[in-house]
Amino acid sequence: MSEIRKHYFLDEYCIIATERGKRPSDFVSKKIEKPSVSNCVFCAGNEDKTPPSTAVYKKGDILKDTEEELVKDWEVRCIPNLYPAVSTRSVKPVLSGWEVQEGFGFHEVIVESPTHGRTLSSFSDDEIELLMKVYRDRVHYYHFKENIQYVSLFKNWGERAGASLEHIHSQLIALPILPPVLKREQDAIHAADGCPYCNMIEKERKSERMIRENNDFVAIAPYFSKSPFEVWILPKHHVNHLINCTAEMLRSFGEMIRFVLFRYEEILDFPSYNYMFYGIFDDDSYHLNVRCHPILSTPAGFEKNTDIYINTATPEDTAMYLKCE
Amino acid sequence: MSEIRKHYFLDEYCIIATERGKRPSDFVSKKIEKPSVSNCVFCAGNEDKTPPSTAVYKKGDILKDTEEELVKDWEVRCIPNLYPAVSTRSVKPVLSGWEVQEGFGFHEVIVESPTHGRTLSSFSDDEIELLMKVYRDRVHYYHFKENIQYVSLFKNWGERAGASLEHIHSQLIALPILPPVLKREQDAIHAADGCPYCNMIEKERKSERMIRENNDFVAIAPYFSKSPFEVWILPKHHVNHLINCTAEMLRSFGEMIRFVLFRYEEILDFPSYNYMFYGIFDDDSYHLNVRCHPILSTPAGFEKNTDIYINTATPEDTAMYLKCE
Numbered sequence: 001m002s003e004i005r006k007h008y009f010l011d012e013y014c015i016i017a018t019e020r021g022k023r024p025s026d027f028v029s030k031k032i033e034k035p036s037v038s039n040c041v042f043c044a045g046n047e048d049k050t051p052p053s054t055a056v057y058k059k060g061d062i063l064k065d066t067e068e069e070l071v072k073d074w075e076v077r078c079i080p081n082l083y084p085a086v087s088t089r090s091v092k093p094v095l096s097g098w099e100v101q102e103g104f105g106f107h108e109v110i111v112e113s114p115t116h117g118r119t120l121s122s123f124s125d126d127e128i129e130l131l132m133k134v135y136r137d138r139v140h141y142y143h144f145k146e147n148i149q150y151v152s153l154f155k156n157w158g159e160r161a162g163a164s165l166e167h168i169h170s171q172l173i174a175l176p177i178l179p180p181v182l183k184r185e186q187d188a189i190h191a192a193d194g195c196p197y198c199n200m201i202e203k204e205r206k207s208e209r210m211i212r213e214n215n216d217f218v219a220i221a222p223y224f225s226k227s228p229f230e231v232w233i234l235p236k237h238h239v240n241h242l243i244n245c246t247a248e249m250l251r252s253f254g255e256m257i258r259f260v261l262f263r264y265e266e267i268l269d270f271p272s273y274n275y276m277f278y279g280i281f282d283d284d285s286y287h288l289n290v291r292c293h294p295i296l297s298t299p300a301g302f303e304k305n306t307d308i309y310i311n312t313a314t315p316e317d318t319a320m321y322l323k324c325e
Numbered sequence: 326m327s328e329i330r331k332h333y334f335l336d337e338y339c340i341i342a343t344e345r346g347k348r349p350s351d352f353v354s355k356k357i358e359k360p361s362v363s364n365c366v367f368c369a370g371n372e373d374k375t376p377p378s379t380a381v382y383k384k385g386d387i388l389k390d391t392e393e394e395l396v397k398d399w400e401v402r403c404i405p406n407l408y409p410a411v412s413t414r415s416v417k418p419v420l421s422g423w424e425v426q427e428g429f430g431f432h433e434v435i436v437e438s439p440t441h442g443r444t445l446s447s448f449s450d451d452e453i454e455l456l457m458k459v460y461r462d463r464v465h466y467y468h469f470k471e472n473i474q475y476v477s478l479f480k481n482w483g484e485r486a487g488a489s490l491e492h493i494h495s496q497l498i499a500l501p502i503l504p505p506v507l508k509r510e511q512d513a514i515h516a517a518d519g520c521p522y523c524n525m526i527e528k529e530r531k532s533e534r535m536i537r538e539n540n541d542f543v544a545i546a547p548y549f550s551k552s553p554f555e556v557w558i559l560p561k562h563h564v565n566h567l568i569n570c571t572a573e574m575l576r577s578f579g580e581m582i583r584f585v586l587f588r589y590e591e592i593l594d595f596p597s598y599n600y601m602f603y604g605i606f607d608d609d610s611y612h613l614n615v616r617c618h619p620i621l622s623t624p625a626g627f628e629k630n631t632d633i634y635i636n637t638a639t640p641e642d643t644a645m646y647l648k649c650e
Contacts, residue, residue, distance in 0.1 A: 002409070002410060002411055002412065002427075002428025003418045003425050003426070003427065003428050004411070004425065004426045004427070004428050004429075004500075004501070004502065005423065005424070005425045006423070006424035006425065008423065011505040011508075012505060013502065013504070013505070015410050015411065015428055016428070017408075017409070017410045017411070017428060083342075084327070084342070085327060085340050085342045085627070085635045086327055086329070086340065086342070087327065093328045096532075096548060097528055097532075098330065098331070098333065098548045098549070099330070099331035100328050100329065100330045100331065101328070101329045102327075102328065102329070103327025103328050103329050103340055103341075103342065104329075150631070152626075152627055152630045152631050153630075154625070154626025154627055154629070154630050155626060156625040156626050159623075160623070161623070161625055161626070162622075162623035162624065162625025162626070163625075171626070171627070173627055173631075175329075175631070175633075176329070177329065177338065179338070179630075179631035179632055179633055180336040180337060180338070180632070181631065181632035182631070183336075203422055207421075207422075223421060223423045224423070274625055274626040274629055275626065276626050276629050276630035277630070278630070291629070293629065297487075298484075298485070298486070298487035299487065299624075300479070300481040300486055300487025300488075300599055301477075301479025301480060301481050301486070301487070301496070301599040301600065301601050302410070302477055302479055302496070302498055304479070304599055304601050304616070304618065305477045305478075305479050305504075305601035305602070305603070306475070306477050306500070306504035306506065306507070307504055307505070307506035308500075308504050310410045
């Protein structure tokens, strides 16, 4: 049996198709042998194998590599991506007859731990809080650079999620445009009666799709879920952007992300996953959220053709499995 | 260096990022060992291992399995998908407080050859022409079923493209809605001055992105390419939908699809791929097209966050490699 579900407030659809009646173990894929660790450029001690850092977090200080000295014994290290999708070295494109702009922007890697093999689920309260502060700092930093309209912050973990290196890291890409998909969402929010996310949270908190709440955040398996075991994390009280989170909120935010990842590992045996931050800084009507997608299926021709995602796990089951009873 | 390219006529962007200067061989991935063939349910002789066919093509006739007899010695065999994304057996969803409709529709598999291990690139002229006729027939058949608004026709080949079975097949999903992504495209076409696809073909034919033309079709590496080695195949003269292709056009269409797949195999060593048919049957202003995506990269957090695709192969290089000199 299947359902065609419409997004809470956007003109988007997904198909919840449970014909195969899958259990979490049906989603677990064979693990691929891990590559050798010895040459990892993100490991402590290999600071000379990456471009110089843009920011290094160490015992409460924010430092930076210099030509004379690379910062050692760091906790979190931010470096330019060696193969940037956009960069400040971009050049004017050749006239082609079609609309184009130079690939201007910033592409940074946030190395989340000096130690290889760690996962966020094992972070201490202080470690996860520091990481959230780094996220906020770096997004803030790039947001106020000239000609930057949007800063995309996301994490790819595992090969199936597009991570080319195993050592935990997140990435940040600062763009000269607001992505149209966010513009459309913004338009829909402006057209709505009140914040549709606040409205959604109010209803979903009482539903079987509610997973967990802590001081400031909720984790929900959204009614409109494009991929199996999708989870949205949202602040309970309206905040538009990560930059506007207080230190206390960040602690609560990090704790919730860690909880969701921990449950993914327990229930789905360390799946590859992506999580992405959504926010529009110069628009108070937007409602900050993070979307977590473990990679358990392969979007194929149908999804590309229609932009409608077939999801073989119901959000209701997802919440049931991820909740701690 | 990279460029942010806008779609020909939609509010969509992609990033062409060639920092790594990849050659086709850099995209070739390690082949995964093929599973055993012996139990393939799509092979000739195993007709009893699938649901009864909805249509079987055999020596110019269109037949159908009956309770008494399963058609043998077929050329192309259409069967219901055993795990349908949508179906006529769907039931009214439970009231949830959110917008939903039953997952009504049809999900069919088109088994393209009785023989395991064949690929479309090895099809004879007659075989590929027959397949295109089957495509047209089946899309036509479902388009006129009650409450069907769109028929998605696509092919997933290889594990990375989401194919769960190795034996060549395409799929068709008939939906009770026009997918919003196509509605947006339709709106943009209506707002344009003349057919933007005709305009695009006229300009791209003279460009370095032109790959090949035959009697009725062109193959282009589009200026706006979301994925490496993306190719669009379009009729040179305006036709809105596969259903409206003449027999002669179908021959030319199939020949062009076969050519592109053959070149993928040669240049990229049998990559997984998807191809998808785009058309709006009840709107003459739409321009039929097929988009071919070999799977050479993994869309990750950034793509999910922004719907902007980073493509590490330029369309200009793609055309150069795929062209036969």
